[in-house]
Amino acid sequence: MSRKEALNKLRDVLLVRREALRKALDGDLSLLQTLSQEGGDVMDAAMDTAQDEISSQLVEVESRELSQIEDALNRLKEGLYGDCEHCNKPIPLARLQAVPYATMCIDCARKQEKSSPRLYTGLDSTQASNASL
Numbered sequence: 480m481s482r483k484e485a486l487n488k489l490r491d492v493l494l495v496r497r498e499a500l501r502k503a504l505d506g507d508l509s510l511l512q513t514l515s516q517e518g519g520d521v522m523d524a525a526m527d528t529a530q531d532e533i534s535s536q537l538v539e540v541e542s543r544e545l546s547q548i549e550d551a552l553n554r555l556k557e558g559l560y561g562d563c564e565h566c567n568k569p570i571p572l573a574r575l576q577a578v579p580y581a582t583m584c585i586d587c588a589r590k591q592e593k594s595s596p597r598l599y600t601g602l603d604s605t606q607a608s609n610a611s612l
């Protein structure tokens with residue numbers, strides 16, 4: 480299979496994935512609305528908050544991935560897809576097959592990660608808020 484054929488296949492992967500994410504986001508949002516309309520007489524308030532937080536984190540992850548996929552589809556349209564946006568070298572197919580919306584080769588992605596480590600260690604919210612004070 481040529482690289483072009485492989486990239487076309489990845490386009491289908493991206494389109495299917497985008498559809499799935501859109502549906503998941505729809506589902507999650509309506510679930511959140513239902514939860515807040517029903518009120519918390521079954522669940523206690525603390526539980527309610529925790530669930531909301533988990534759902535909104537999921538929505539955040541899903542919408543981030545969705546925008547990365549939109550990005551990749553735009554790059555496909557412009558013929559830029561599959562090339563690293565930093566060094567312009569072709570991104571290896573194995574990487575694209577693992578992460579179809581990757582915009583950087585592994586070398587540039589690693590460099591980026593090193594130059595802005597706070598983005599990748601932001602999971603500890605206590606530390607993050609302390610750092611911003």
Ligand SMILES: [Zn+2]
Pocket residue numbers: 563564565566567568583584585586587588
């Ligand atoms: Zn690169």
